[in-house]
Amino acid sequence: MAHERLVVPFNQGIEPIGMAPRLPAIRELIAAGREAEACNTIVDLYRQEHDGDDRLVWTEPFFPAAELRIATELADGCAGYRRSLDFENGEASVQFDDGDRALARRVFASRTAQACVIQLESGGLAANYELSLGEPLYTEADAEFYRSHFYAEPEFVAHASDARQAVVRIREFAGTGAGYATVAIVAACDGEVSFADAKVAIRAAKTALILVSLVVIDDLAAFSAAHEASRLSALPAAYERLLREHASVHQERYSRISLQLQDDALPADDEALWAAGRQSGSAPASFMEKIFNAGRYEILSSCGGLPPNLQGVWAGVYPVPWSSDYTQNGNVQTAISGLLPSGDFESLLSYFDYQEANLAHYRENSRRLFGCRGIHIPSRTSAGGYDIHFSTAYPMLFWTAGAAWAAHFYYDYWLYTGDDEFFRTRALPFMKEAALFYEDFLIPDADGRWLFIPSYSPENTPMHRESSATVNATMDIAVAKALFTNLIVGCRTLGLEDEPVEKWEDMLAKMPAYQVNEDGALKEWAAPQYADNYDHRHASQLYMLYYDIPEEIRRDRALYEACETTYRLKRERKKNEQGTMAFGLVQMGMAAAHLQDAEMVETMLQSMANNNYYATFASSHDYGPSLFNADISGGVPALILEAIAQSSPVTDPQGRIERYDLRLLPALPASLHGGELQGLRLRGGFSLDISWRNGVVEAYVVHNPFDRKYRIVH
Numbered sequence: 001m002a003h004e005r006l007v008v009p010f011n012q013g014i015e016p017i018g019m020a021p022r023l024p025a026i027r028e029l030i031a032a033g034r035e036a037e038a039c040n041t042i043v044d045l046y047r048q049e050h051d052g053d054d055r056l057v058w059t060e061p062f063f064p065a066a067e068l069r070i071a072t073e074l075a076d077g078c079a080g081y082r083r084s085l086d087f088e089n090g091e092a093s094v095q096f097d098d099g100d101r102a103l104a105r106r107v108f109a110s111r112t113a114q115a116c117v118i119q120l121e122s123g124g125l126a127a128n129y130e131l132s133l134g135e136p137l138y139t140e141a142d143a144e145f146y147r148s149h150f151y152a153e154p155e156f157v158a159h160a161s162d163a164r165q166a167v168v169r170i171r172e173f174a175g176t177g178a179g180y181a182t183v184a185i186v187a188a189c190d191g192e193v194s195f196a197d198a199k200v201a202i203r204a205a206k207t208a209l210i211l212v213s214l215v216v217i218d219d220l221a222a223f224s225a226a227h228e229a230s231r232l233s234a235l236p237a238a239y240e241r242l243l244r245e246h247a248s249v250h251q252e253r254y255s256r257i258s259l260q261l262q263d264d265a266l267p268a269d270d271e272a273l274w275a276a277g278r279q280s281g282s283a284p285a286s287f288m289e290k291i292f293n294a295g296r297y298e299i300l301s302s303c304g305g306l307p308p309n310l311q312g313v314w315a316g317v318y319p320v321p322w323s324s325d326y327t328q329n330g331n332v333q334t335a336i337s338g339l340l341p342s343g344d345f346e347s348l349l350s351y352f353d354y355q356e357a358n359l360a361h362y363r364e365n366s367r368r369l370f371g372c373r374g375i376h377i378p379s380r381t382s383a384g385g386y387d388i389h390f391s392t393a394y395p396m397l398f399w400t401a402g403a404a405w406a407a408h409f410y411y412d413y414w415l416y417t418g419d420d421e422f423f424r425t426r427a428l429p430f431m432k433e434a435a436l437f438y439e440d441f442l443i444p445d446a447d448g449r450w451l452f453i454p455s456y457s458p459e460n461t462p463m464h465r466e467s468s469a470t471v472n473a474t475m476d477i478a479v480a481k482a483l484f485t486n487l488i489v490g491c492r493t494l495g496l497e498d499e500p501v502e503k504w505e506d507m508l509a510k511m512p513a514y515q516v517n518e519d520g521a522l523k524e525w526a527a528p529q530y531a532d533n534y535d536h537r538h539a540s541q542l543y544m545l546y547y548d549i550p551e552e553i554r555r556d557r558a559l560y561e562a563c564e565t566t567y568r569l570k571r572e573r574k575k576n577e578q579g580t581m582a583f584g585l586v587q588m589g590m591a592a593a594h595l596q597d598a599e600m601v602e603t604m605l606q607s608m609a610n611n612n613y614y615a616t617f618a619s620s621h622d623y624g625p626s627l628f629n630a631d632i633s634g635g636v637p638a639l640i641l642e643a644i645a646q647s648s649p650v651t652d653p654q655g656r657i658e659r660y661d662l663r664l665l666p667a668l669p670a671s672l673h674g675g676e677l678q679g680l681r682l683r684g685g686f687s688l689d690i691s692w693r694n695g696v697v698e699a700y701v702v703h704n705p706f707d708r709k710y711r712i713v714h
Contacts, residue, residue, distance in 0.1 A: 357384030
């Protein structure tokens with residue numbers, strides 16, 4: 001069992017280094033081509049501020065709380081084992097046979113009851129069970145993971161329970177007063193129930209209903225296990241009723257969009273479909289439909305009070321990869337990218353809530369690291385938002401695009417929902433703080449253009465260079481251009497902020513131009529001293545094409561073709577990192593979709609379908625599948641939807657949105673040759689129902705609740 005807020009409180013007292021006074025010297029080093037020395041400067045500064053300690057600081061790691069173990073007394077072995085997961089209502093089930101008995105376990109995590117609900121059934125014949133709450137197996141390898149990453153193992157204090165007729169585990173992270181509790185009760189049973197030694201024995205039962213809750217606690221002194229057990233006991237003691245109440249929330253949101261693809265008959269069994277799809281070497285439409293639905297389920301299930309972390313909301317092991325944190329230089333953005341087009345606006349609110357909860361830390365990052373106003377969002381965050389994870393090899397402090405990238409989702413939420421009040425009260429204040437950072441951070445070059453220095457294209461290093469610290473990473477430029485453009489258009493459209501708009505227009509006019517290299521590709525760094533390294537997992541230089549195609553690319557054929565060349569060269573020359581990090585394929589696929597390159601969209605989808613999914617259709621970070629990760633569970637549905645239809649705002653000469661251009665089947669991949677889609681949401685508040693066959697539109701209906709102007713662009 002895991003909880004979205006349950007992390008080990010390692011390193012929570014560490015604040016950003018005081019880099020701001022050193023910033024002029026760092027800029028001079030980078031400008032002089034001494035980037036490695038600039039990186040060493042920040043590591044040395046950390047060492048000075050922490051008594052010589054220069055170990056890499058990791059974000060607080062996600063943590064598995066407990067395992068509920070259910071031991072079934074078998075009379076005649078186990079046969080016919082089957083498992084299933086219903087995406088629509090979120091119910092998982094396991095069935096198996098034991099002689100004359102058909103045994104089943106049905107389970108779901110209830111959004112309404114805030115509990116895990118488990119029904120044990122034995123086909124109308126009595127069965128015996130033993131239940132216990134314990135820790136996931138902790139091995140020496142797990143201990144070494146914590147020692148190597150965090151230089152200490154988690155230490156716990158066990159607290160006694162004050163609950164009767166319940167199994168309770170209360171754990172405190174030593175010395176913090178905070179921790180978590182797991183509480184399990186038998187809410188209904190037609191057999192005998194007894195409690196002993198933190199275990200539950202169920203005898204001669206045909207059915208039993210188990211309720212389990214996991215509570216993350218800031219102040220254990222104020223926690224009452226008896227109160228939590230009473231809360232569970234007060235819930236309806238009826239599995240079907242609890243499932244209906246949960247499904248009324250989950251199913252309504254999951255079912256807002258529906259995709260059915262045409263395909264030849266393939267196995268209905270999930271594992272057989274997975275095997276057949278992979279063996280074919282070219283995943284068919286039914287496989288694409290399954291990963292579309294599985295991905296939406298995974299992301300919806302991971303969005304509660306917080307957005308999905310690297311593993312969604314699942315932590316079944318102690319050594320969670322990369323702390324299972326919020327990696328904000330691409331992973332979390334990919335995970336949430338399908339929420340708006342699928343109409344799950346509530347889930348995206350969890351992303352905004354998380355960012356706003358960390359605003360104080362983001363402001364402190366900006367002040368301490370850069371001497372700037374506004375906000376700076378780091379590459380990596382967890383329970384807090386301080387920018388503390390960096391090294392000489394990965395000088396992530398120099399990545400300044402995080403806040404402006406987050407601002408994109410605020411702006412897009414407004415375009416999709418038509419919620420002007422959201423723009424005024426939440427989007428605009430956040431976007432203005434992101435812009436305020438650039439007002440202080442950017443400096444002019446000799447030609448009067450803004451200089452992004454230090455700069456950093458996430459995790460990539462130019463060819464023949466020792467350091468990834470640079471000047472004018474193309475991503476930095478693209479993200480800033482998008483921020484100022486969106487601020488101007490949003491405020492012009494709603495008649496807001498006249499004086500700041502003029503300032504933002506001046507800022508936008510001085511942005512550096514994109515550059516094309518000798519291969520005809522878009523340069524990843526808009527500076528002559530840096531050579532492109534195509535063999536890399538990210539596709540950061542294509543940021544301007546992740547969500548739409550800006551006018552400057554649409555109008556400039558040379559830039560348009562340079563973007564196409566970029567992802568084709570990355571595909572051809574990615575050798576050492578082939579199969580590493582699937583969300584880079586989503587990034588290239590989204591760029592291809594907006595350039596209407598259906599062939600490359602198909603290539604990206606097939607690569608992920610054939611390599612990055614487990615037999616359960618959960619997604620993987622690397623080829624194999626290897627290393628469970630949630631990001632492409634959001635990214636692949638987003639890419640499929642973007643290939644089927646796109647919407648772009650069109651502005652008048654005063655910069656106000658006057659209409660929307662809708663493109664139908666702009667980049668339809670071959671595997672999606674025919675199908676029907678209902679409930680696709682588009683910018684402008686539109687909803688689209690569409691059917692197509694052999695790549696040609698058969699019928700469509702555009703629902704236009706705001707009565708906005710639009711045109712269909714073919």
